[in-house]
Amino acid sequence: METSIQTNVEVDLKAIQANAKAIKARTGGQLIAVVKADAYGHGAIAVTKELHTIADMFAVATVAEGIELREAGIRKPILILFSPLPDLAEEIVAYDLTPAIDNFTLALRLNKVLDDKHLQLQLAGKKKVKVHVDVNTGMNRSGVRYTEAAAFLRKLKTLPNLEVEGIFTHFATAHQTDNSFAHLQLNRFSCVLANIPNIPMTHAANSAAALAIPESHLDAVRPGLSLYGIYPANEKPIQLQPALMWKARVGWIDFIEQGEGVSYGLVYKASSRTRVAGIQVGFGDGYPRALSGIGEVLIDGKRRSIIGRICMDMLVVQLEPSDNVAVGDEVVLIGKQGSEEITIYEVAARANTIPYRILTSIAKRVNRIYS
Numbered sequence: 001m002e003t004s005i006q007t008n009v010e011v012d013l014k015a016i017q018a019n020a021k022a023i024k025a026r027t028g029g030q031l032i033a034v035v036k037a038d039a040y041g042h043g044a045i046a047v048t049k050e051l052h053t054i055a056d057m058f059a060v061a062t063v064a065e066g067i068e069l070r071e072a073g074i075r076k077p078i079l080i081l082f083s084p085l086p087d088l089a090e091e092i093v094a095y096d097l098t099p100a101i102d103n104f105t106l107a108l109r110l111n112k113v114l115d116d117k118h119l120q121l122q123l124a125g126k127k128k129v130k131v132h133v134d135v136n137t138g139m140n141r142s143g144v145r146y147t148e149a150a151a152f153l154r155k156l157k158t159l160p161n162l163e164v165e166g167i168f169t170h171f172a173t174a175h176q177t178d179n180s181f182a183h184l185q186l187n188r189f190s191c192v193l194a195n196i197p198n199i200p201m202t203h204a205a206n207s208a209a210a211l212a213i214p215e216s217h218l219d220a221v222r223p224g225l226s227l228y229g230i231y232p233a234n235e236k237p238i239q240l241q242p243a244l245m246w247k248a249r250v251g252w253i254d255f256i257e258q259g260e261g262v263s264y265g266l267v268y269k270a271s272s273r274t275r276v277a278g279i280q281v282g283f284g285d286g287y288p289r290a291l292s293g294i295g296e297v298l299i300d301g302k303r304r305s306i307i308g309r310i311c312m313d314m315l316v317v318q319l320e321p322s323d324n325v326a327v328g329d330e331v332v333l334i335g336k337q338g339s340e341e342i343t344i345y346e347v348a349a350r351a352n353t354i355p356y357r358i359l360t361s362i363a364k365r366v367n368r369i370y371s
Contacts, residue, residue, distance in 0.1 A: 006280035007248040008367040010335075011042050013050040015241035019227050020054045022238045027210055027217045032079060032203060034224035035069075036061040041286075041359040042228055042244060043368045045072045051227075052076060057098075059222055063088045066097040079132060079166075082142055089113050093129055098165065100134040102144045104152075107131070107159055114161035131156070132166035132201070135192055137185040139172045146188045150195045166201035167193070171216070174208035175233040182209065186216055208232040230344060230355050242344070245335030246287075246362070250299070250327050251314065252278035262316050263308030268293060275319040276307070279331050284312035286361035287333060288351035295350055297331050300324060301338025334358075 024031045033055035039047040048058055048069055057077040060066050066078045083102045084092060089109035092099050101107055110129045133153060136143030144152045146169075156164055169189045174182045189204055205216040207226035212235045225232050229242035255275050262268045262276065279297065283289040287310060295306040297317055304317040319325060330337070334344055344355045351358065 005249075005367045006251070007246070007285050008369050009041070009362060010245045010247065010369045010371065011046065012241070012243045013046060013370055015229055015243040016042070016047055016227055017050055017054065019229055019240050019243070020051055020223075022240065023210055023221065023223050023226060024054065026238055027205070027214075027221045029217055030056040030201065030203075030220035032057045032059050032220050032222040033227060034059045034081075034222055036065060036081065036224070037360040040224065040228050040356065041362040043370070044069060045074075046368070046370050047227075048072075048074050048076075056220065063091050063095075063097060063099075067091065067095050070095045070097075077130075081134075083134060098130045098132060100142075100168075101131045101156075102134045102136075102142055104155060107156055107162060111159040111161045128161055128163040130163050130165040132168055133164060133199075135167060135169045135189060137169045137188040137192075138181065139170050139185075143169065146192050149192045153196050164199055166203065166220075167196075167199050168203045168222075171204065171206055171209050171213075174206060174213060174216075177234070179213060182213060182216070186213070206232070211235055211237050225356060228359070230359075242335075244344075244359070246333040246366075247335070248279050248281035248297075248331045248333060250277050250325060250329045250331060251280040253319070253325060253327060261308070263292075263311060265309060268308040275321050275323070277304075277317050277319050277325060279315050279317060280313070281331075281333065282311045282313040282315055284363065285366050286358075286363045287315070288347070288353070288358065288361070290351040290353070291347070295347070296342065297333055298335075298337040298340050298342060299329065299331050301340055303340060303342075 033051050035044045035047055035058050038044045057079055059079040059081050061081055063084050066080055078097050080097055080099045083100050086106045086109040090113055093113045134143035135146050135149045137146045171182045201220055202218040203220040205221040207223045209216040210221040210223050229240045256270050258270055258272050260270050281287050289310045292309045296303045306315055307318050308316050348355045348358050
């Protein structure tokens, strides 16, 4: 094991806890904490353990993510946000996961699993599989079409081993200034709810809707990005605390002469004798290659420009001759250093992407340090 880490992210779990409490206080109902994609790069196991007394349920994207949390000792309900493939039915039941459901094939498989006497013995008398029905109100990527949802629910009621615990939809445009389509989706969902028997948990609001559309809060909200201190839109109705800093180390320092190039392709050429530093992080760690020649990092509290192409394991920055920098010094890629700050929003904008993409691209080999 390396005794000195070349790059790491520092995750403030107390900030995530504070964000969760602030969101729950604003919305007033149950909190389904979205921890998919390794909690947006923050570390799903550490985050779920931190939120175990605050969140009412956790949400992930895949059965494998749910199993990872169960094997780590998480006992709160875990919702699989997308209807799993039917051949995963046994794992869903064995690990007591709550799947989203939008097709009757999965429903039949889940029902049959509990009819299997051998598995019944393993499950110590588990009576029913809880499911949440995914309703497509206009996002058009998953779910039972809203015009067919009532009939689908009636059909589910014919399966004795399934319990419809929840019903939900997902907004396509809640992060935009114009919320007219989000309200159309909410109206469609409300019509579905008006035509079905009472279901214990209704939910629709993602981070953007939880912050900006109070009428979408229903029984529960499903914050993801906002849990980690990042606003999904321009509205900032509550104070969120960024939870992640990304750091690296200076690995090499030298001068290059006028006309010499840097990194693959030598696309950068020095206009004069230039002091440079190699930083031990690259696109193999998830740092965007799109920031080649346009990104900045913080060294000794000052912004320094990335020059040349970002490599898998290294990038190069231009130093000033007077910079007091040595091999091993801290470099901040995202976060504060001194009075300067590089935000996730800035990094995403320069890379022509979104904060979600930056966070979820941070590789497993980047060490996580929790506080």
